[in-house]
Amino acid sequence: MARPETFLTVQISQRTLVSLIARRQLTAEQLRGLSPSTRRTLRRILLESLREQPSSGV
Numbered sequence: 001m002a003r004p005e006t007f008l009t010v011q012i013s014q015r016t017l018v019s020l021i022a023r024r025q026l027t028a029e030q031l032r033g034l035s036p037s038t039r040r041t042l043r044r045i046l047l048e049s050l051r052e053q054p055s056s057g058v
Contacts, residue, residue: 014041014045028042
């Protein structure tokens with residue numbers, strides 16, 4: 001019988017969150033906002049992360 005998934009409540013700075021998303025170390029599917037303002041901020045950060053990144057000359 002499968003155990004239900006357990007969640008933790010954590011705080012992370014927006015700068016760190018942006019960095020983790022930009023480096024593809026964290027994905028939108030892994031995030032949940034617990035309040036309307038947090039959900040709006042997450043949505044904004046995630047949308048900004050979809051912008052085209054400057055090319056690295058590769």
